[in-house]
Amino acid sequence: MSSSRQQVNPRVRGIRASAHTPLHRLATQITQDIPLGALKPFKEVIDVSAGDPHKAGLKPLTFVRQVLAVCLLPRLLEEETLPMDVRLRAQRLLEACDGGSVGSYTASSGLPHVRQSVAEFIMRRDVGVPAYAKDIFICAGLERALMVFVKLLAGGEEETQTGVLTPVPCPDNLPALLDEAWVTLAPYRLAEDRRWAAEPDELHRALKSAKERCKPRAIYISNPGNPTGHVQDRKSIEEVIRFAAAQRLLLLVDEVDQDSVYGPGREFLSYKRVLFEMDVEYSDTVELVSFHSLASAPIGECGLRAGYMELVNIDPEVMHFVDTMLCTDISTPVTGQLALDLMVDPPRPGDLSFDTYSQEILLTRAVLSQNAQRAQEFLNDLPGMSCQPAMGGIYLYPRLNVSPEIVEKAKILKLAPEDLYRQMLLEQKGVFLGAGCQYGETPATYHVRLCILVLPDTLEEVLARLSSFHCHGPASSP
Amino acid sequence: MSAIQEISPNVRNMKQLQYTVLAKQASRIKGELRQRVTKPFKDLIEVYSGDAHRGGVKPLTFVQQVLAACVYPPLAHSDKLPVDVRQRAELLLKGCDGGSVGSYTATGGIPQIVHRISEFITRRDGGAPSHPENIYISPGSQWGLLNLLTVLVDAEASPRTGVLTPRPCYLTSNLSMVGLGAVPVPYDLCEEQGWELRVEELRAALESAKGVCKPVALYVINPGNPTGHVQSRKSMQEVIRFVSEKRLFLLADEVYQDLVHGEQREFVSYKRVLMEMGPPLSDTVELASFHSASKGFMGECGLRGGYMELVNLDPAVMKYIHTMCSTNSCAPVLGQVALDLLAMPPQAGDPSHPLYREETQRIRTTLVRNVRRAFEVVNSLPGLCCQPVEGGAFAFPRLHLPPKAIRRAEETGMQPDMFYCTRLLEEAGVFVSPGCEYEPKEGTYHFRFCIMLPEEVMEELLRRLTSFHTQFMKDFS
Numbered sequence: 004m005s006s007s008r009q010q011v012n013p014r015v016r017g018i019r020a021s022a023h024t025p026l027h028r029l030a031t032q033i034t035q036d037i038p039l040g041a042l043k044p045f046k047e048v049i050d051v052s053a054g055d056p057h058k059a060g061l062k063p064l065t066f067v068r069q070v071l072a073v074c075l076l077p078r079l080l081e082e083e084t085l086p087m088d089v090r091l092r093a094q095r096l097l098e099a100c101d102g103g104s105v106g107s108y109t110a111s112s113g114l115p116h117v118r119q120s121v122a123e124f125i126m127r128r129d130v131g132v133p134a135y136a137k138d139i140f141i142c143a144g145l146e147r148a149l150m151v152f153v154k155l156l157a158g159g160e161e162e163t164q165t166g167v168l169t170p171v172p173c174p175d176n177l178p179a180l181l182d183e184a185w186v187t188l189a190p191y192r193l194a195e196d197r198r199w200a201a202e203p204d205e206l207h208r209a210l211k212s213a214k215e216r217c218k219p220r221a222i223y224i225s226n227p228g229n230p231t232g233h234v235q236d237r238k239s240i241e242e243v244i245r246f247a248a249a250q251r252l253l254l255l256v257d258e259v260d261q262d263s264v265y266g267p268g269r270e271f272l273s274y275k276r277v278l279f280e281m282d283v284e285y286s287d288t289v290e291l292v293s294f295h296s297l298a299s300a301p302i303g304e305c306g307l308r309a310g311y312m313e314l315v316n317i318d319p320e321v322m323h324f325v326d327t328m329l330c331t332d333i334s335t336p337v338t339g340q341l342a343l344d345l346m347v348d349p350p351r352p353g354d355l356s357f358d359t360y361s362q363e364i365l366l367t368r369a370v371l372s373q374n375a376q377r378a379q380e381f382l383n384d385l386p387g388m389s390c391q392p393a394m395g396g397i398y399l400y401p402r403l404n405v406s407p408e409i410v411e412k413a414k415i416l417k418l419a420p421e422d423l424y425r426q427m428l429l430e431q432k433g434v435f436l437g438a439g440c441q442y443g444e445t446p447a448t449y450h451v452r453l454c455i456l457v458l459p460d461t462l463e464e465v466l467a468r469l470s471s472f473h474c475h476g477p478a479s480s481p
Numbered sequence: 482m483s484a485i486q487e488i489s490p491n492v493r494n495m496k497q498l499q500y501t502v503l504a505k506q507a508s509r510i511k512g513e514l515r516q517r518v519t520k521p522f523k524d525l526i527e528v529y530s531g532d533a534h535r536g537g538v539k540p541l542t543f544v545q546q547v548l549a550a551c552v553y554p555p556l557a558h559s560d561k562l563p564v565d566v567r568q569r570a571e572l573l574l575k576g577c578d579g580g581s582v583g584s585y586t587a588t589g590g591i592p593q594i595v596h597r598i599s600e601f602i603t604r605r606d607g608g609a610p611s612h613p614e615n616i617y618i619s620p621g622s623q624w625g626l627l628n629l630l631t632v633l634v635d636a637e638a639s640p641r642t643g644v645l646t647p648r649p650c651y652l653t654s655n656l657s658m659v660g661l662g663a664v665p666v667p668y669d670l671c672e673e674q675g676w677e678l679r680v681e682e683l684r685a686a687l688e689s690a691k692g693v694c695k696p697v698a699l700y701v702i703n704p705g706n707p708t709g710h711v712q713s714r715k716s717m718q719e720v721i722r723f724v725s726e727k728r729l730f731l732l733a734d735e736v737y738q739d740l741v742h743g744e745q746r747e748f749v750s751y752k753r754v755l756m757e758m759g760p761p762l763s764d765t766v767e768l769a770s771f772h773s774a775s776k777g778f779m780g781e782c783g784l785r786g787g788y789m790e791l792v793n794l795d796p797a798v799m800k801y802i803h804t805m806c807s808t809n810s811c812a813p814v815l816g817q818v819a820l821d822l823l824a825m826p827p828q829a830g831d832p833s834h835p836l837y838r839e840e841t842q843r844i845r846t847t848l849v850r851n852v853r854r855a856f857e858v859v860n861s862l863p864g865l866c867c868q869p870v871e872g873g874a875f876a877f878p879r880l881h882l883p884p885k886a887i888r889r890a891e892e893t894g895m896q897p898d899m900f901y902c903t904r905l906l907e908e909a910g911v912f913v914s915p916g917c918e919y920e921p922k923e924g925t926y927h928f929r930f931c932i933m934l935p936e937e938v939m940e941e942l943l944r945r946l947t948s949f950h951t952q953f954m955k956d957f958s
Contacts, residue, residue, distance in 0.1 A: 307815070308785075328660070
């Protein structure tokens with residue numbers, strides 16, 4: 004064999020292992036073993052580690068699925084049992100596809116029709132702030148979009164690596180993504196006791212520390228926060244923008260969960276809108292890229308693999324390179340691109356499909372908000388656990404006290420204590436929680452991530468099993 | 482412009498595709514046609530890419546029906562669709578979490594689909610076993626190739642990593658290699674012998690790499706893109722012996738395996754040839770082969786379904802490939818479904834089989850006819866000639882341009898074949914892809930066009946080409 008471990012690209016070897024993967028494998032294994040007769044103290048594994056609403060039992064949006072079906076099988080344009088607005092939209096979308104088929108290639112930055120729809124949606128959402136199709140790039144999901152930008156930033160073969168200021172906690176696939184792009188993760192801590200807010204003092208501290216190890220070029224932030232559930236108010240967004248402007252950092256803003264804001268008195272404000280409502284010294288200069296995706300509530304179409312990014316105040320030369328890189332990156336599936344159109348331009352009042360559509364999204368929003376409240380109160384009441392209330396997003400991020408026994412055992416097994424906790428919870432109770440995503444210099448606190456975009460009954464079962472494990476099992480702490 | 486001061490040299494080196502220039506021109510012409518500006522043609526014939534549906538080839542009914550039923554399951558329960566369509570959709574939805582194509586899947590692909598792909602490969606290769614653990618589904622075949630190259634290529638190494646690639650070669654793969662920091666090392670295909678691959682050229686390429694880079698892999702496209710050449714078994718055995726001798730990883734891009742037109746040739750996979758050569762080669766040569774739902778009769782480019790099969794890899798290296806595939810989430814579910822239909826189409830006795838057979842037969846006969854007509858017409862024109870197109874989706878004629886045309890091209894700052902293509906587009910409304918995009922041998926000019934078209938469209942294309950070319954040669958004589 005000519006290729007061996009030694010010859011593998013060092014960048015690939017350097018991609019840190021995800022805390023998610025080993026337990027994911029175990030969960031899959033247990034799930035397969037149960038129907039084969041393995042005896043477990045539980046009937047099935049409940050996976051609340053990551054957001055996958057359809058897997059969790061939440062239904063796809065009828066309008067979306069009907070339109071896509073007609074696009075895939077155009078003879079359904081004549082099918083009278085399908086609402087007229089469904090068929091008209093499908094017809095419009097098919098006309099936007101070459102050869103009238105979802106099987107054709109599209110331009111690497113996406114179908115012009117869809118880019119235009121997205122631009123119009125952004126203008127409606129941001130109450131008149133202009134948006135242009137040429138600044139919208141369609142990508143095969145959030146990770147691909149981020150990867151394109153991070154690779155652009157990565158610079159050449161200089162001695163100091165590019166750095167990206169990254170929140171702690173952050174989405175669990177972000178560190179590996181930065182590793183793959185050969186970019187340094189420069190952490191800034193979100194303030195847990197202020198419901199995970201981003202604080203300017205901490206941003207400054209993090210930047211100063213980062214400059215000793217790398218060349219920081221960008222700051223990443225998610226709003227609503229993943230996994231924290233924090234939703235920034237205008238003041239907070241302005242603080243981050245001013246910081247990025249002063250330090251000449253590119254703002255990478257993950258706004259994928261923008262439709263999942265439920266905190267009382269909270270609403271989603273886009274970074275772009277806030278930026279344009281600030282002074283012209285900011286609105287004309289701050290470089291911003293914002294991301295959205297189908298893998299979000301209420302549409303929940305993770306498997307269709309599509310998202311977009313909007314580039315604000317980005318140099319045309321850079322935009323040209325974004326396009327070049329998209330040519331060699333994963334092309335966004337056409338069905339995904341069409342679903343984006345449906346996400347940003349859903350049925351309106353008066354449309355035949357509107358009633359069903361609005362019922363469906365109201366239901367999803369209600370489930371999310373009720374689950375968030377129920378789970379947060381329950382977890383916060385458990386001894387040795389505390390949980391900040393979430394205002395949006397699809398996760399809760401409780402902190403837990405892990406017993407000294409588990410900490411010791413974890414040291415021996417070379418696992419992080421919370422990862423051992425999760426493993427034991429999975430093995431003993433069949434509940435699969437997501438990893439805490441604390442990279443960087445944090446003191447020893449342990450967190451886990453719970454996806455609350457699940458059916459209420461599922462959540463109840465999870466809370467019951469978790470409480471039993473946490474309070475009465477070997478994990479219980481003094 | 483501040484934060485992005487230095488774009489990575491690897492990205493900078495990815496040159497702009499000539500295609501984008503032509504695409505802008507085509508866009509302008511389409512706009513003019515819509516405004517009813519008078520032109521010698523009423524529409525554009527767009528044949529620059531291997532996109533069958535764009536060209537007018539109809540999607541396969543069975544494929545459309547299964548996809549629609551997967552997306553909107555009430556269809557799978559109604560009797561509007563044939564029984565076998567409904568059954569397949571139900572089977573596939575069972576493999577999806579929550580019974581929805583909107584859920585994430587295992588990163589290497591839905592297990593039942595991966596299994597059926599491995600069974601397909603085994604049947605295709607006359608029984609040579611194929612293991613599901615060695616198969617990864619990806620969003621299009623090129624992505625699998627890119628992930629694999631990311632593992633093999635060390636951008637920081639000195640000397641740099643090299644990959645032997647054919648000349649001429651399908652464009653995007655070279656671009657991706659450069660983007661990764663690898664050095665493409667071209668080996669010439671022999672145009673006069675139908676674009677044959679000769680081992681002497683492989684040796685010459687390796688020689689040329691000395692002191693420049695360290696080649697780790699050999700990339701082969703069979704059937705060829707853009708050349709249309711289908712390799713003989715003998716040639717493939719020579720390639721296998723060569724990679725074994727030189728300890729190179731063999732990357733076999735076989736996405737056009739369903740499109741073989743010549744009666745002389747049939748497609749045989751590199752895996753099959755390798756297995757038939759027996760140990761020690763069959764146990765040691767490292768091979769990755771790629772296939773896709775984008776080409777062939779399905780032509781479902783937009784769905785993004787491809788797979789790679791890995792043979793004889795070091796388990797430690799497989800681990801990293803798995804890492805790479807895991808960091809990317811899964812391939813789009815509908816693309817995976819398309820692969821399932823590729824691996825297991827309707828069989829004789831199934832209700833959908835007669836229509837499926839009729840549709841694929843029609844495409845097949847159309848292609849055979851198109852290939853024959855293109856060959857006849859192109860070779861009859863002075864200054865144009867074309868090797869036989871044995872397989873694949875394209876014809877790649879050679880242009881023998883008069884010196885006056887070459888000079889004019891140079892004056893406008895364009896490659897001569899690009900100049901020809903811009904004129905062809907402007908004056909005849911035919912959008913082809915210029916040979917310079919394929920890194921050909923210096924001083925040779927070509928253009929590539931897709932042959933997956935309805936017959937009438939091919940005739941119209943050839944008519945326009947003849948008329949344009951004759952005039953062009955006259956203008957520049």
